[in-house]
Structures are given as C-alpha cells and as structure tokens.
Amino acid sequence: MPQHRRSRPTRYWHGSRASLTRPRLSGWTRATPVCTWRGVGCDAAAGGRVTTLRLRGLGLGGGLHTLELDFAAFPALTELDLNGNSFAGDIPAGISQLRSLASLDLGDNGFNGSIQPQIGHLSGLVDLCLYNNNLVGAIPHQLSRLPKIAHFDLGANYLTDQGFAKFSPMPTVTFMSLYDNSINGSFPDFILKSGNITYLDLSQNTLFGLMPDTLPEKLPNLMYLNLSNNEFSGRIPVSLRRLTKLQDLLIAANNLTGGVPEFLGSMSQLRILELGDNQLGGAIPPVLGQLQMLQRLKIKNAGLVSTLPPELGNLKNLTFLEISVNHLSGGLPPAFAGMCAMREFGLEMNRLTGEIPSVLFTSSPELISFQVQYNFFTGRIPKEVGMARKLKILFLFSNNLCGSIPAELGELENLEELDLSNSHLSGPIPRSIGNLKQLTALALFFNDLTGVIPPEIGNMTALQRLDVNTNLLQGELPATITALENLQYLSVFDNNMSGTIPPDLGKGIALQHVSFTNNSFSGELPRHLCDGFALDHLTANHNNFSGTLPPCLKNCTSLYRVRLDGNHFTGDISEAFGIHPSLEYLDISGNELTGELSSDWGQCTNLTLLRMNGNRISGRIPEAFGSITSLKDLGLSGNNLTGGIPLDLGHLNLLFNLNLSHNSFSGPIPASLGNNSKLQKIDMSGNMLNGTIPVALGKLDALIFLDLSKNRLSGKIPRELGNLVQLQTLLDLSSNFLSGWIPQAAFCKLLSLHILILSNNQLTGKLPDCLWDLENLQFLDLSHNAFSGEIPAAKTSYNCSLTSVHLSGNDFTGVFPSALEGCKKLINLDIGNNSFFGDIPIWIGKSLPSLKILSLKSNKFSGEIPSELSQLSQLQLLDMTNNGLTGLIPRSFGNLTSMKNPKLISSVELLQWSSNYDRINTIWKGQEQIFEINTFAIEIQLLTGISLSGNSLSQCIPDELMNLQGLQFLNLSRNYLSCSIPGNIGSLKNLESLDLSSNELSGAIPPSLAGISTLSILNLSNNHLSGKIPTGNQLQTLTDPSIYSNNSGLCGLPLNNSCTNYSLASDERYCRTCEDQHLSYCVMAGVVFGFWLWFGMLFSIGTLRYAVFCFVDGIQCKVMQKVSCINQFLSRGNTAQYL
Template identity: 40%
Template sequence: MASATRTRTHTAAALLLYALTFRLLTRASSTAVTVSPPPAAAAAAEAHALLRWKSTLPRSSFTSDPLSSWSPATPACTTWAGVACGEDGRVAEVALPGAGIAGTLAALDLAALPALAGLNLSGNRLAGAIPASVSGLASLVSLDLSGNALTGGIPGAALAALPALRVLVLRNNSLGGAIPASLGGLRTLERLDLQATGLVSTLPPEMGGMASLSFLDLSRNNLSGGLPPSFAGMSKMKELYLSRNRLSGTIPPEIFKSWPDLTLLYLHYNSFTGTIPAEIGEAKKLRRLSLLSNNLTGVIPKEISGLPSLQMLHLGKNCLTGPIAPSLGNLTQLVILVLSFNNLTGMVPAEIGSLTALQELDLISNQLEGELPPTVSLLKVLSYLSLASNNFVGTVPNFASQQLVYAELNGNKFSGGFPLSFCQSTSLEILDLSGNQLSGQLPSCIWDLQDLMFMDLSNNALSGDVLASANSNLSLESLHLANNRFTGGFPSIIQYLKMLSVLDLGGNNFSGAIPSWIGSRLPLLRFLRLRSNMFNGSIPLQLLQLSHLQLLDLASNNFEGHIPCGLTNLTSMIRPQTEFNMRSTVHHQILYLEADFYYANRVDVNWKMQTYEFQGAIALMTGLDLSGNSINGEIPTELTNLQGLRFLNLSRNHLSGTIPANIGDLKLLESLDLSWNELSGHIPSGFSALVSLSSLNLSNNMLSGEIPTGNQLDILTDPSIYSNNFGLCGFAMSISCSTGSSIQPLDPNKEFEGVYVYYSIIAGVVFGMWLWFGSLVFFAPWRISFFYYVDFTQRKLMR
C-alpha cells in the first residue's frame, strides 16, 4: 500500500489570530508602563546596542542587506528596518524574520532594551546559544527565534524570569538537552512551540502549572516516558502536538475532563499503550484527533461518536479490535476517517453513508469482510479511498464522487465486471484494483480519464481484447495488466500513453509481434514486462530507441531470431541507477492540510531463479530477461557494455558460440543465467571479476575447459551450476583437470554420447509400453486374461 504522508500546517485563521494577538500584546506592553520620555542618552544607548550587534554580524550573510538602514545618522524608531517603538519612544519590537542574518546573539545587549516587547528573528541562520541576558527583558511578550541553528539548550531559568511572556517559539533549532522544569512557572504563557529542537528528556510534571497555556507543540523530538496526569492543570489547552517522539504509557483520562476547550490532539508516532479512554467523549469541542502508529488496543470507544465537531479521526497503525460501530455515522462533520492497519472485524456499517462530508476513507489492512454497503454512493465528496487488504466480497459499489483522486481496493475478493463508476471519476489519478476476482472485458471508457497516472488491474480474471478509445490519456505513467486473461495483439491504446514509464502485460494471452511504434511512442518507458504471453517474431530494433529502458523482460514467449545489435543505445542499462524511489505522487488539500499521497510502483522480477515483487527500490533495478524463447545466434559482445545490469537471463534459448570474453565488465551483475543453450568453448576467466555475483547457472550447454576461480566463483561451488557440460573440470565439479596441459574442447558428437544413450533407453521404454498396451487392445484373449488376473488379485486382497 501506498501509505499517505501528510504535512501539518496551521490554518490561515490561526496564523492571523496569532499575528493580531501579537500586535495587541506588543501595544499593550508598550503602553502599560507609564514612564517619562527617555532622555537622549537612553535612546542613543538603545541604538548603540543594536548597531554594536550589527557590527558583529558577517556582511556576507545579508541576502539583500536588510540592515543597511541601520545607521547612526538616522533615528531608529522611524527609519530602521524591523525596528518599531512604542508611544514612549522606546524600542518595543525588533522583527527581522527571514532576513538571511547569520552570526550569534552573544553581542546583542538585551539589557539596553528594557521596553522590548517583541523579538522575532525567525528563519535566519543564527547560531550559538540563547543568551542568559534575555532574563532582563521584563516587558517581553513574544519571543520567536525559530528556524535557526541555535544550540546550547533552553535557558529555563532566564525564560522563567519573564513575567509578561505569552508567546515562546523556538522550533526548528538544534538546542538539545531537556525541557527545563522551570518553564512550568510561566503562568502567563499561552503559546509554547518547541517542535524539532532536539530535546531528549521526559515531560516535566511541573509543566502542568502553565495554567494559561492553550497551544503546546513538542513534536519531532526524542521525548520519552509518559504523559503526566498533571498536564490536566493546563485547563485552557486547545491544541496539543506531541507526535513523533518516544512517549509511552497510557493516555491519562484526566486530560479530557480538564480540557473542555480542546480542539486538536496529535499523539501520533509514539508508543502509547492501553485503550483509548472513554473520557474522550467529554472533549466536545474536539475537531482533530490523531493517534496514528501507537500500540493502542481494545475497541474504538463508542463515546467518540458523541463528538459533534470532530472533523478528523486518525487511529491507523494500532492494535484495535472489534467492529466499526454504526454510531460513527453520527459524526456528520467528519472529513478524514483513517482506521487502517488494525485488526478490525465485521462489515462496514451502512451508516457510513451518513458521513456526507467525508473526503478521506482509509480502512486498509484490517480483517473486514462482507459486501460494501450501497450507501457509500452517498459519499459524493470523497477524494481518497483505501480499502485494500481486507476480505471484502461482491461487486464494487458505485462510488459516485466526482472528486475521487485515489482509489485503492486491491487485495480483496471483489468480483463481477470492472466498476464502470470509476469512468465517471474524472479527477481520478491513482486506481488499484489488483488482486481481486474481477472478470469480463476492460471498458474503453477508462482511457478517457485524462488525469489518471497509475492503474493496476493485475491478478484478476479480466479477459478479451484491450479496447482502444477515441480519447488518449496524457498522464498515465504506470500501467499494470499482468496475470489476467487478456487476448489479442499488443494493445494499440498504449501508443497514445506518451508519459508511460512502467508497462506490465505479463502473464496473459497476448500474441503477435511487438509493434514498431513502441520505440517512438513511449519515449519515457523504463520498465517493460511482457513475459509469459504468446508474442512472436523477432525482437524489434525499435526497442533499442528506448534510452530510458532499464528493465526489459520478454521471457517465456515465442520470440526468435538474433539478439539485435545496438544494445548500447539502452543508455540507462549502461550506467548504474542511483534514484532510490519511484512513486506516483498525488498532491491534494484536505481539511486545510496540504496532503501528499504517495504510491510506490511495484514490478514482479524473476530474480535469482525466484519471482520477487520489487516495490519502492524498483528504480534501482536494471536487468534483461530474454529466457524461454527461440532466440539463436551468438551473444553480442556489446551486451557487456551494459554495465548497469544487475541481472541477465538468456536461458532456454538456442544461443550458440562462446560466452563473451569481457563478461567481467558487468561489475554490478548479481544474477546470470545462460543455461539450456548451445554455448561452447571455455568459461572466460573474466567471470572472476564479477564481484557482485551471487546466482549463476551455466548448466546444459557444451562448455569445456577448466572452471575459473576467484572472488565470487570461490563461493558458487554447487555442481549443478555447471552440470551437463561434459567438457568442464575444476574444483566445483570435483573433476581434476590434467596438470600441465590444457584441456581441449570435446568433440560435440562425443560430448553428447551420454545424452544419446539416455534418449535410447527412454525410447526403448516407451516402445515397450506401447507394445504391451497394444497387445491388450488388439488381442482379446490376452485382454481377458489380464482383467481376470486383476479381478482375482482384488478378491484375494479383500479377504
């Protein structure tokens, strides 16, 4: 399955609220303390402190010279970029986010800025520690140093000395260390963001004393231990992010009783255990709940159905059991429902159709069964559907959503014809119906889906010709039709799929020749798998125009003729592939979240005499398989220029001549099979240069001479590798070669005398059996005597 990876972003409304709040707080700070206008010396001291800090910053870091306006000749309050003053004329705010500033804060004399209420240096390249002198900023309301390279830990004592602090944002730094327990003394703090700061500690129980805190983000750290029950003291909590840590233990039920304003709870990618507390039903304002990838057990509490504002319920990758409760249909505001990778059983309730706002439904990898209810047709805004790897049966119901982008129903037992409703899903980009029991003909309307990028219909019982369409898809990148019952010639519709990079037609009943247009119409093709069909004719030269081709599998067909010249045109086979992954990506927005749904390509590869499914890392695979055909002639020497090959299989053909002497140039080759051909001569000494080789088969040829040794050949000592080559000798064959003399190749006639003897014996046995059966058929007395003897023996045994 292609799991969906989402990047959390705050809503525009939340950001706007934060900005307005910050401005109000800054203004309040600058006007709350009544002081007499500062003397000129005080204003000069503030300007001098900022200029002195500027002088320590490397000028090369200024992308657009943001501090060029900072000059002793101009007033700081009115002309300096990023500097704002209060009504009393004192510096109240320094805001230079994303200004490209490097250097440190060590030279910034914060004591000279006593009226500073806001300091925002986020998104720069500042390094070093947060200075302890920050404790002197008694008027500081908001401190944002996020997105830098700060180190040295969080100065807890200094920050705890800030009585007016309401916003503290240090995210995306390399601070490290522990969360200071002294932060619990910040009674006025409303927003604390320490995401991705390298924290390594437990959660201090003292943090429960932050009674004004409504936003807490500690995600993407290395925090461990449990979630302290004392956190229930954060009675104004609205949004809590603790995801991607190593937290464990149970989820304290007290928090749901004490946080009546909770709207968002993200605890995903931790190690929480136990059950989901039933008290969660008391968080009536909860809108988003993510418990993904923990070790939670038990059933989904029915109390969740009583959360009227819930928009996202993400419980995937746990150990939850039991059925999907029909009462979940009460969550009429639900937009995202993810219950994947659990042990849920039973049927999908018909009440699922009540979730008319649902955009994402993910039930992959459970033990759900039965037919899908027809009410799913009511989910008219559904964009992401994943029901894969369950035990669903019956026909695929009508998914009427025009917004459907991703449909993954593979690995079930769906039957009937291809669901025509998918032809109406004009936004569809990824469709996977593989591994079901679908039958009948593939409708031509599927090619009308202009946005479709990935389609996998393999391992079904679809049949007939693959029909063309008047329209041509311009987006399809991967097409998998393997292991069905398709017939006819090479599908003509494929010539219009110009973006195609993966084509798998293996395991069908296609016949005829490969069309000549394949080289010009599919310029981006990387993986071509046509094995186990009835294609015939010669291998077309036009295949060599596919310069991106890195895997060509034509095995088990009826191809004949020579291996074509010009293999060096397959430039992607000449060099090793370095791209690790190859996947289709769907960019989508659900619930104000930017979501990227990834679907990794998978291709079956006959690798080292086994069939493996390569997924994800398939982009690293480079290979050539022409086995099981009637190809003749010699192995082209230029084949050894394909130095990116990881496997080469030319077995079960009629190849003759010698093995190319420079076979050792294929340094990356891990699997080589040249068995069941008519190759002769010595095994080249270059075999010892195949340092990656782990699978080798040279059996059933006419090879002779001494088997070379060295590197991998010293490990590949199974005699079957070289069997039925009657002129071979050496360590692997336990046949010593004559010392001091070279072994001459055996005469082919003498070499196969043993084989002729075996054939003669087999022919004699077959002739004798036919003679015996013929006597029974044509001579009635013998036939009667034989059956009399059989009856007599049967009666004797039954006694």
C-alpha cells in the same frame, strides 16, 4: 468603498456600575447644603442658586433619573457635565427646561435612543457634546437653530442625515464634529453655509462624491479638516491651497485619485497631512520638503510609485513619518538625517533597497520607533543603532540583510519590541541582548543564526514573547530561561537543538504558547508546562521526547492546539488527556501510547482534528466519538483497535478525512457513513472488515479518496460508486474477495480519477469499453484477477495520462493492446502472466518514450524482438521471460541509454513500480523476491536488468550488450544461444546476477568474469562450455558446483574434476578426435560440393577445373581441422603444458 475604515468599538455598559452612584455621591443628603455637594456649584450673585453640575468621570450608571433631578428646579443652571460615566437610557426631554443652560456635556456614556428635538429650545446653549454614545436616528433639525451654539459635537454615535434637508445654516458654530456616524450622501450643504467653522470632522461616515471645490470660499477659517474614512472620489481639489489658515488636513481612506498634488508644498502652515489609503498613485512631490511646520506626514497605502525625495530631510519639525505599503523603490536617503525631531519612522512594505544609513540613528535623539520591515534592504545592521537610546520599537524583519546581530543592540535599554526575523542574519545571538530588561517581545525567527541561545536571556525579566524558530541553533535550552517570570510565548521549532528541556520551565508562570517542533530534544516534557492553566498551544512534534506526558495536561482546559506526533511518548492515553472544551487540534501520532480510548473525548466538542495514528492504542472506538460534531479529520490508523466501526460516526456531518487503516476492525462498513456528506477521504485499508461495500457510500459526492484495500470484503462492486464523480486521488479496492464484472455504468463516470487499483480480487469478465475515457487516469492496476477477453480499443481522440499500467496475472488475450500507443507518459507497463499473442509491436520504441519498466513475461508473444525497443532511452527493466520469441538478440540493445551509464539510473515513484504498493515482487538473483517497503517511502531506486529467458532466441550473445554497464541482472537462460560467452563480459561492473543456463554456449568462460566484484548469483549450467573455470576475485565466493553443471568440458574448482588430470596424450587424443570429426565434416562438404560440381559439368566442359577444386577442397579441410583443434585446446587454458 474606502479601503480601511475604523471599526466602531463595542461599548459595554455594566449595570453594576450603578451601584457606585451612592458611594460616589455619599455627600448628597438633605442634612447638608446643596451647594456643598460634590460637583455642585452655586453663584451668590444668582441668589445662591445652583449654576453648575459637574460629575465628570465618577463611574455613575443607570438612567438620569438615578440623580433624581427635577430640571425645572434649576432655572439658573448654566453647565451640566456628566461626561465619562456609564449612564444609559434616553436623554430626557425635560432637559429642555434648563433655560439658562450654556454647556451640555453628556459625552462618553451609554445613552441610547434618539436626540430629543426639545434640546433645540435651549436658546442659550453654546456647547453641545453628545459624542461616544449609542444615539440613533436622524439629527433633529431644531438643533441647527440654536442661536449661540459654537461647539457642536455629536461624533461616535449611530446618527443619520435624514433631517439635513431641513437644517439651517449655523453661523455661530466654530467646532463641528459628526465623525463615526451613519451619515450618507454628498457633502452636507448646511455645513458649507456655516462660514465660521474652524474645526470640521466628518470622518468615518459614508459621504461620497467629489470634495467641494468651494471649501475655501465657504469655510475660509478652517484650521482642521478631517474627511477620512469616507467614499469621496476624484482628485484632491486644487482650491484647497487657498485655505490659508489650514493646519491639519486629514483625507485618508477614501477613493481619491490623481496623485499627491504639488500645491500642498505651498501650504506652509500645515502641521498634519494624512493622505493614505487612497488610490493616488504617482510620485511623492519633492516640494513637500518645504513644509517647515509639518509634524506628521502619513501617506500609507496610496499606490505611490517613486523613490524617496531627499528633500523630505528638510522637515526638521517632523515627528511622525509613515509612507508604508506603497511601491517605493531606491535607497533610503542619508539626507533624512535632517529630520532631527523624528520620533516614529515607518517605511514598511515597500521595495526599498540598499543599506540602512547609520546616520538615521545618530541624528534623531528622540527616536522611539523605527519600522522598515518588508523591504529589500541589504547589508549589515548598523552598529550605530545602539546610539538611539530612547528606541522602544525596532522592526527590520523581512529584508535581505546579512551579517550578525550587532552587540550594540544591548545598549538600547528602553527597547520593548525587537523583530529581526526573516532577514538572512547569521552568526550567534549576542550575549549583550541580555541587557534589554525592558524588552517584551524578541523575534529572530527565519534566519541562519548559529550557536546557542545565550544564558543571559534569563536577565530579560520583562520578556513575554521569545521566538527563534527556523534557525541553525544548537545546544540545549538554557536553564536560565526559567527566570523569565513573564514569559507567555516560547517558540524554538525547526532548529538543531538537543538535550533536555529545563524541568522547571513553566513553574510559577502562565505559559500560553510553547513550540519545540523539529529539533532533537530528548527526555521528558517539563512537568510544570501548564501549571498556570493558560497553555493553549503546545507543539513538540518530531523530536526524541520520551516518557509519559505531563500530568497537568489532563486538567489544562485552555488547550487549543496540541502536536506531539513523531516522538517516543509512552503511558496510558486516558491518563494523559481529559476533557478539553477548547481543544481544536490534537495530533499524537507516531508514539508508543497505550490504553483504550475514553468516552471523555466525546465532550471535546470543539475538536476539528484528532489524529492518534501509529500508537499502540487498543480496545474499541467509543460511541461518544459521534458527539464530536465539529470533527473534520479523524485519524486512528496503525493501532490495535478492534471491534466494529461505530454507527455514530455517521453523525459527524463536518468530517472530511476518516483514516481507520491498519487496525483489527471487523464487521461490516457502516452504511451510516453515507450521511457524512462532506467526506473527502476514507481509508479503511488493512483491517478485517467483511460484508459488502455499502451502497450508501455512493452518496458521498465530495469524496476524492477511497481506500478499502486489504480487508475481507466480498460481493460485487456497487454501481453506485459511479456517483462519486469527484473521486480524484485514489480508488483502491485491492486485496479483498470482490467478484463479478466491473460495473461499466459506474466507472465510466469517474472522469477525474488518477489512481485505480482493483488487484488481488476475484473479478471476472471483460474490461469496460469506456476504460480509456478516463483520460485523467495515471495509475491503473487490475492485476491478479480473472479478467478475460481482449483489451478494448481506444477512441481516436484518446488523451492518455497513464504513467503505470498493471494487467498481470489475468487471462487477457489478443494482440498487444493498441490503446497504449498514445500513452507517451507511460513509465511502467506490466502485462505479464496473460495470454497475449502475436508480434511485439515496433511502435513501443517510438510511442512510449518515458518507459522505464516493460514486463511482457509469461505470455504467447512470438516473432523477433523489435530492434526499435533500443529507442527507449529511459528503459531500466525489460522482462520478456517465457514467451515464444525467436531470432537474434538485437545488437541495438547496446544503445539502451539508461542501462549504459549507472549515473543515469533514476528512482521511480512507488506507485509506478508495483501493483501492491507496499512491496515489490520481481525475479531477482535467481528466485522471486519480495521487497518490503516502508509505509512512508515515496520512491525507490529501480533495479536495472534484462530477462529474455524461456524463449527460442538463437545465435550469439551480441558483444554490444556488454556496453550496458548499469545492468544489475542479466537473464538469457533457456534459449538456443550459441557461440562463446563474450570475452569482455567483465565490463558489466554492476552486474549482481547472471543467468546464461540452458543454452548451447561453447568455448571457455572468459577470465574477465572474475573481475565483476558485485556478482553474487551465477548460473552457466547446461551448456557446452569447456576449459578451466577462472579463479580469483568474486568467483571464489561462488562455490556451488551446480552453477557449472552439465558442461562436460569444464574443469577446476568448484567441480570435482581437476584440470591437472588432463595430460598431453589426452589432449592429443582430443585433437585427433577433433581431426577425425572435422575430416568427416570435410568429406561430407566435399561430397556435397562434388555433387553440385558434377551436376554443373553436365552443362559445361572443364575436367581440369574439377580436379583443381577437389585438391583445394582437401587442403581446406586439413587446415580447418588443425585450426579448430588448436582453438579448442587453447580455450581450455592448458597452454602451459606446451611451454
């Protein structure tokens, strides 16, 4: 099939034009001689008979009977010319009675029906013109027997080739045109036998096969050949070179292949060559530069792959060049400056590179159109462009140009269309652009233009279209823009513009398209924006507009698309909008509009999208909304709407998005919604809906998103939800009063589901065995229900996609879920507040490499903490609070990569963090905190910390933990940790909360703790700490004495016991006490040692050895006594008393 065929224009024939017949022929009366009538010609030599009737272009209508002609009464008529009127109906057969007729021209009318074969009886006919009518059927073969016919034009009808087999050769024909008909088949044979044809036009039909190779022999006199817009295939015949008289060759829009033949360069007489819209491929032959007579060269969309031959610059008579939509590469040859007669230059949609040669604008004084858009040209726009003074169209858009717009463009006083969009231009819009008073369209969008829109724009009085969107423009819209009395299209969206819009914009003009989107405009919208009642597109979303909407909007019935979302508009919505029969898209979300919804919205029957989210609209949804049968997207979320959800919404058969969330709707969910078979998204969350989930929702087999969370729904989850096999994005039934088991038969079918949230209900029973069959599931939240039993095992071939699992707040039992071992994408795992038991598996550190959050709190896990957890390089939050863990804190925790370096702490998607995804619940700074999250938040910065409190961990706090400089909280309370607090704890520079309470820690509080400037929560109570509490820096702000309570050896602020009360005597007594204690320990150790030594002597000799051991043991006890006493004393910070 041809790639481009011209569509037949629709012809409208207005019967009212028949009323023009009498006024145009007012002189046709019996009172005047016929030969004086308008259009009538008589010949005295023929006895005064009428010989010509010329009524061309008079606007006559109706049928030929309107003229009341008796064809038999005109035996001498040689010419009948009715061209360019509005005649309709059949061509009467009686026209064949005009035996002397030599020229019949009925072209450019509205005749219909078939061509009468009796016309073939007009033996004197030389010219037959029936083109541009509505004639149908086969072309009568009798026409081929007209013995004198020379001009045969039946183009632009609906004629077929059914009678061609009976056609005779037409040797007298020199002009034959059958273009734009319904002629099918191969090249007509009778034409090849009509050897005197010089002009042949068979374009815009469905002829197929090869182009005849015998054309030069059969039609040697051809000067014009047009076979465009057919389905000819194969190569361009080499034999065409023998058509030595051919001047115009048009074979575009076929299926020709084989490249542009070089022999065309030898057809020196060619004036027009059109080969485009074929599948030629290959290169442009340089020999085409030899066609010195060529005036028009068009090879558009032909699959050419080459560079531009400089030889084409030799075409000095070329006025039209179009080689667009190909794969040409390389630069634009400066030799093209030799095309000095060029008027229209088009190379758009290629891969041309390099700079645009400036000589192209200086060497073609007649240039009126220059189009090189959609290429890869670089460099600046040549300032010499200002020398092409006759230029009307300049299209340079979608290139890789740079620099600023040259001021010389202002010298193109005849310019009508200028498009420099999407070309990486920078700098200001030149003020000289105001000189372009003939310009109707200015497109500068998608650049990096800066500065302001110059006020000189107001001088461009012919401007109809101004588009400067997506730049870096600043400042206000100039007040002079109101002088553009022809302005219809204004687009300034996606800039940095501010200020108010000129209040008179739109006054006295017919604006059609206005876009202020994504700027910082403020104030009110102009009151006159739609004064001309032509406005169909108004977008002002995401600005700072305020006040009420223009009153004229209510009566603007032409509105088609309106976006005003993301502003501060106020006022009653019913006063702002009325009945808009053409409106298809309306978004006024995120404003402060009030009032109630009018039933008039039901008459806006073409609406496909209606969004009013985030306003203050109250009242009920009118039942009339059910009449907006074209509606596809309805959003009323975040308002103050009340009442029930109308049953009539079930009539909206095209609806695919329904968002009624965060209102105060009550009552049941209408079962009629099950009739909306195209629904893909339902969001009714955050209301007061009650009753059960309708079974009818299971009929919505196109649904991919269902959110009924935060309502008062009760009863069981319908098993019919399992029919929603397309459910993909979300199923959220959380925060209701749902009960019973999860229906296994339903959820096993939801194989495409990504997010499943059933948290905060009253669901019970075991989890379905098929849970792990949902291999596309990424987010699972079953927290805060009453589920029990063990987590089902996964099948061996389980392909886990989970990134977040929340099972907390249930009564699950068993060991750590082994099904999670294959979940290598898991980021967030929360199984806290259950009854899991046994050891924490070591495979967590190896099999869950993406884990950032691990919460095992409030379970019954036992055994030691696996050191393999340190392999979790992305872990940022570890919570093992309230379990039965024993042993030591692994030293390897000091290698937790994301906690070591604050720069590695990443953000995490909200849905991966919290089961209730508009808030975060965690133990933070000593108490449970709830962090509210903005509705539109996408991700949060993750808290970083470790909580191991409430276990039975023992021995020292590893020094290696002090490597975790990214920690924000550390909670090791309620364990059996001993030894002293690591002296380098001050290296935890980002620590905000530290809880080491209720352990057996001893020694002094390290002074480095005071250097943690971020510390705001500290608890060291219930230990055996001693010495003076460090002062200075952040610790001075922690004035609550309870954080140090139950440490009998501590002194200093904020405690009441001052360290100055500790005298040297008391210190000595303390030492003696220490000495006595250590002596007791040594005696006990000596007794034990002596016992085992005595026991050994029963088997050996060596009394002397025994005495030596006893002496050494006594010395050891004395030394250890003194060392211990001095260490205890020094750790209390009282060394100054000895100086």
